[in-house]
Amino acid sequence: MKKIISSAICLLILLSSTIVFGANINYTVGPANITIAIPETMEVFTRNTPPDDERFALMGFGYDTMMESFNSQNIYLQAMSTDYGNQKELVLICTRTDEKEYSDVTTLYNAAMSEGKSLEKQGKTVISEDIFEHDGTDFVMVEYSDIFTSREYITVQAGTKIRLRLTDYENGISADEEEFLESVVKSVKIPHEKEEPPKSEIAQTLNSEPEMKETPSSAQPKDTSKDTDNKVIQLLIRILGAVLLITFIPLIIRMFLFSRGLSRGGAKAFAIIYSILVSALVWYLIDKKLLGNIPIYIAFIPLLWSFVIYKIVKH
Structure with a gap:
């Protein structure tokens, strides 16, 4: 009997330390119309959240404060959950960029090095860096800490730099939270629509001879x-x-x-x-x-x- 009670207590402790999420809800946000799935148990705010949403009062901040933060930091989605047991925050940041898409090893390597150096210049401690690929989309993963610990997945696709950041305001990022963040990253869908040139440009291209251009040596992939x-x-x-x-x-x-x-x-x-x-x-x-x-x-x-x-x- 004592063994059964002890086992039950251990099971309860294990379950209480695990993040529990329900079904996912899809959100389409950002300048590139990114689709992302967030568990329904999380409180999600986007730029389309109405000013009179009662959750602003419950969460302890106002609509104007959140929208000011969204605009200044290029945030398009912020999700918080009371199921963590301590405060966690997930944000989606999107910025237009001319950077090359993350689609090859050289670009990913250079991006990871650049992210690490940028964080260190800000006084943050880089804990780990990695490369993550899902469904043809490449991400750079970086985990770092200053006062709090954060883990980010970063990619450049369709002219947009996308950051998914999970921040722990009390403890380090746990294995359950790593798994949760990775599942959110896997849900990200980025449309890759190519604009068709006007018919006049198509005709001009067909009637003209192809122009041979030399690729400058600086444009060649760097030998790492x-x-x-x-x-x-x-x-x-x-x-x-x-x-x-x-x-x-x-x-x-x-x-x-x-x-x-x-x-x-x-x-x-x-x-x-x-x-x-x-x-x-x-x-x-x-x-x-x-x-x-x-x-x-x-x-x-x-x-x-x-x-x-x-x-x-x-x-």
């Missing part, structure tokens, strides 16, 4: 292989430097403090404590971006190197 090779070399150099530094300190300690070496148990204790402390320090430095853009798994190198440390200090 060299950049990738340089990054790999720099990473290997940093790993080698870290290994040498981790090994050098125990050697100095052995030479000056424990010239005869430690007993088997003492060497084990020293290796474990030393490796944990160094790993924690490296983790902190990477997390604070004090060592540059180094993968977090580098912090585990001291733990993997603990056997070597043990051999160095052992009698």
Whole structure:
């Protein structure tokens, strides 16, 4: 009986921490007539929401305030939900742009680098970057934090730069929220309508000889292989430097403090404590971006190197 009650309590806790959404409602918004599906459990506001909507009073802000925010930030849809357990916000931002559509690896790579640098210039900490593709549409994903944590999916299609941003005002973005945001991104439909030229232009094109134009070298896709090779070399150099530094300190300690070496148990204790402390320090430095853009798994190198440390200090 106790096991059944315990299982029921665990199930309730699990369900209470999960985002629950009902059926979706489609909205068509923005200069490119983008269609997006939002769960009906969320409170959705668009530029077509009437001024006398009673939800403005319930949410604690006025129509004029929201529309001013929409216009200044190019927001076309804002969704909020009381089902989260803490405050979350989803916004759709659309701006007209002359940027190239996100349709190839080079463009996506450059866009991801540009987004990351732009966020860092604003004083934000970039947590992760990735590329996401669904139904022929490519997105750049970036997660970052300053006071709050946000995750954005960004694409350029049909002359419009589209941003879908989920912000957590209390905790980090959970796995459930990642899945929810990805499902919203998958629902996005962007019409790709091409304007037909006037008949006079068609006739002129058919009657004229094709003009051969050379493609300028600057228009060719940038070769990113060299950049990738340089990054790999720099990473290997940093790993080698870290290994040498981790090994050098125990050697100095052995030479000056424990010239005869430690007993088997003492060497084990020293290796474990030393490796944990160094790993924690490296983790902190990477997390604070004090060592540059180094993968977090580098912090585990001291733990993997603990056997070597043990051999160095052992009698």
